[in-house]
Amino acid sequence: MIEVDLLVTNIGELCRMGEGTGPLGGSAQGNVDAIPRAALAVRRGQIVAAGPEAAILGAYQAHETYSAEGGVVLPGWVDAHTHLLFATTRENEFAMRIEGKSYQEIAAAGGGIHSSVRHFRESDDASILRRSRRYLKQALALGTTTIEIKSGYGLNEEQELRALDLIQKLKEETPQEVVATYLGAHEIPKDVQREAFIEDILDTLEKVAAGRKAEFCDVFCEEGVFTPEESERILVKAREVGLKLKLHADEFGDTGGSKLAVKLQAVSADHLHGTPPERAKQLAAAGVVGVLLPGTSFFLNLDHKAPARSFVNQGLPIAVASDFNPGSSMSQSMPLMVSLACVQLRLTPAEALVAATVNGAAAIGREGSKGRLHPGFDADFQVLDLDNHQQIPYHYGVSHVREVFVGGEPISAQS
């Protein structure tokens, strides 16, 4: 018998997710690799074996055993796109939108991203951290074990570096894996000249890289914000200094973001509401993961959705993330995003689960360690009181979490 640290037994259905270490696209997008009556063996925080219970229990023994009591076990969610670090909420804008106020009217009333920037600059570290810790804890309780967090509410060198330092602090404190993205190019501040601001971002990038403060650089390449040419300047510099690339692309139309993602072979292109379906093949060939954010179209009640079905059919690996932010998607619930991906983007339950685990991991450079439950992957998984994986998006709006494990440790034992 081989000695391990933990055996998870009596798993009704184990979703190991399709084998390999890359994203799953096309017909493999729905490969959850589900095994009935299964068990998991964990040693030093990693999966050692995952498969039929009889085989696992015949080969491994452990001091610690956890019974899943017939529930579903799948990898922890990988939320590949959030703006979780912010200083204040904007529920007043939510109410104004419901009353039919336009984006311009909300901006004129002092709302929008500029209000988030103002509050971020005015708030002290302790209050921002307190809020962010609470949001991370809520996400963890809903099964999110890996999460990307962007800067982008500082919008000057000092404040953006401060944001990245706060993200670093959260990363050190929380059991979750946190991936930091520099989004200094989120918006152009009102009081700064366009060209001077871009120069400022290029300078800041050197400091971000030198201090190893972020792994990714993201740009809001959208009409009225950064042009494709400006975005390219910033991203080329980011690549030079060693950062990996992401884009907010085509949220409001086919305005050049996804084309630039193809040209620069970005790791991910996010939103893609306005991307023509036929671009999927080029994105896939360039190795880009398409990150779709159905919470945003739901929360803003947008009729137009990203052509997800067509993307999948053409082989583009699709990830689904929360876009958690105080303006356009005030939820870090990945189970909700998975339900929305099915109902509004027409992904099958299995495709949506791969999107929220395997492909999310690929969108943030964690494809070799997160999002799957095969030997060698981190033992980050959730145990759900459900009969099968199809019930995850189907039974929506309530938590089915019995336990969440990070690195083989149950989170209930940590708080």
Ligand SMILES: [Zn+2]
């Ligand atoms: Zn975003």
